[in-house]
Amino acid sequence: MRPDLDSSTPEQGPGAQGRPLEGVVLVALEQAVAAPYCSSRMADAGARVIKVERPEGDFARGYDTNVFGECSYFVWINRGKESITLDLRLAADQAQLDALIAGADVFLQNLAPGAAARLGFGASALRARHPRLITCDISGYGEAGPLHQLKAYDLLVQAEAGLVAVSGAPGPWGRIGVSICDITAGMNAMIGIQQALLQRARTGIGSGVKVSLFDSAAELMSVPYLQARYGGVAPQRVGLRHPSITPYGAFTCADGREFVLSIQNEREWQAFCTEVLEQPGLARDPRFANNTQRTANRDQLEAMIQAVTGALAYAVLGQRLAHSQTAFGAINSVQDLIEHPQLRLREMPVNGERAWIPAPPCVTQWEEPVFRAAPALGANSETLRKEFAPKLGAKTPR
Numbered sequence: 426m427r428p429d430l431d432s433s434t435p436e437q438g439p440g441a442q443g444r445p446l447e448g449v450v451l452v453a454l455e456q457a458v459a460a461p462y463c464s465s466r467m468a469d470a471g472a473r474v475i476k477v478e479r480p481e482g483d484f485a486r487g488y489d490t491n492v493f494g495e496c497s498y499f500v501w502i503n504r505g506k507e508s509i510t511l512d513l514r515l516a517a518d519q520a521q522l523d524a525l526i527a528g529a530d531v532f533l534q535n536l537a538p539g540a541a542a543r544l545g546f547g548a549s550a551l552r553a554r555h556p557r558l559i560t561c562d563i564s565g566y567g568e569a570g571p572l573h574q575l576k577a578y579d580l581l582v583q584a585e586a587g588l589v590a591v592s593g594a595p596g597p598w599g600r601i602g603v604s605i606c607d608i609t610a611g612m613n614a615m616i617g618i619q620q621a622l623l624q625r626a627r628t629g630i631g632s633g634v635k636v637s638l639f640d641s642a643a644e645l646m647s648v649p650y651l652q653a654r655y656g657g658v659a660p661q662r663v664g665l666r667h668p669s670i671t672p673y674g675a676f677t678c679a680d681g682r683e684f685v686l687s688i689q690n691e692r693e694w695q696a697f698c699t700e701v702l703e704q705p706g707l708a709r710d711p712r713f714a715n716n717t718q719r720t721a722n723r724d725q726l727e728a729m730i731q732a733v734t735g736a737l738a739y740a741v742l743g744q745r746l747a748h749s750q751t752a753f754g755a756i757n758s759v760q761d762l763i764e765h766p767q768l769r770l771r772e773m774p775v776n777g778e779r780a781w782i783p784a785p786p787c788v789t790q791w792e793e794p795v796f797r798a799a800p801a802l803g804a805n806s807e808t809l810r811k812e813f814a815p816k817l818g819a820k821t822p823r
Contacts, residue, residue, distance in 0.1 A: 449473065451468075452477060452531070452533070454534040454535075455534065457535070458604050459537035459608075459614070461503055462608055463478075468506055469504075481512050507800055508801065508803055509525075509809045521810060523545075527555060530559075532560050535564070537576065548633045556762070560634070561618050561636065563636050568635065579604040579607045583605065585639060586639055586643050586645075606625065613641050670687070670716060674689050679737055682739055683738035683756040684755050687753070688751065700745060702730065712726070769783065771796050
């Protein structure tokens with residue numbers, strides 16, 4: 426979609442009311458995806474996000490160089506932040522981090538299990554020193570249990586939580602193609618932090634938020650879990666089919682275009698038979714009289730549907746599907762998404778160039794029409810060290 430056609434641009438912009446998290450200072454000792462996702466969305470809402478990086482930088486800076494020399498991941502989830510580099514093996518830099526936290530509302534970290542506490546920045550100790558502080562710890566498997574010390578990256582957690590067991594088609598295992606566990610953990614962290622800010626507004630006291638990738642993935646698995654535990658049958662990997670609804674899956678048109686359709690109730694089934702398949706009697710066929718029967722006879726039904734769709738061009742079939750109010754969608758490539766007429770975009774400066782990034786999914790009146798840039802490594806170190814200078818005689822936190 427052409428960026429100038431983005432209809433989601435707010436009518437008023439931030440305006441006199443400002444953005445909801447303006448005045449909130451978040452210090453993020455973060456790396457990779459989960460914590461940066463959380464802090465970037467808070468930055469979008471107006472929070473001042475100070476990103477603390479090791480001298481060599483967040484390792485996500487080096488995943489690729491696809492966006493005008495910058496990393497796709499880093500550009501996506503580090504917009505609008507300030508960057509300071511600290512070597513937390515040094516007492517002086519530990520004191521600097523302590524000074525940053527003393528001036529913050531929120532401290533967010535996703536270091537390896539126990540690393541922050543060993544450095545003297547454990548959540549409980551920090552809140553004891555700063556009672557209004559909100560802490561958020563993102564871990565792989567939480568802080569207890571037999572796996573809590575394991576490193577946890579997105580694919581590992583997808584496997585451990587069973588997501589790969591219910592995803593994709595039969596055959597070799599496959600991962601979900603985006604960092605779903607990291608993203609969900611980041612969303613959950615943001616929800617928890619914002620709730621803690623609301624609670625502090627009432628009580629004046631900060632609190633601790635703890636989020637794990639595994640818990641986030643397990644919560645996504647609630648329906649398969651409940652089906653298996655109480656129904657006795659876990660969903661199988663069925664590709665683009667739905668494990669319990671028919672017809673719900675992929676079909677091919679005469680011109681080779683592939684699409685998915687979904688029938689959710691009997692009214693939709695009758696309309697589909699009449700207006701799309703042009704076989705109204707099929708809705709009364711005992712083999713397909715209700716969803717249970719359709720699912721039991723799935724192979725027969727899908728073959729009959731494919732016989733119709735395979736004789737029609739996608740444009741013709743799309744008209745029939747839309748007229749009958751049947752839910753459907755094209756199976757698109759990433760290039761198709763880039764060219765998609767429904768795609769909303771935001772401009773973002775990257776290395777002096779203009780990049781176009783998918784717009785925030787939540788359209789608000791305070792969002793800005795142009796994303797702020799992601800920071801160069803240590804770009805704000807000097808000014809932040811002056812603004813948050815450690816007090817003379819300050820002890821290294823332990």
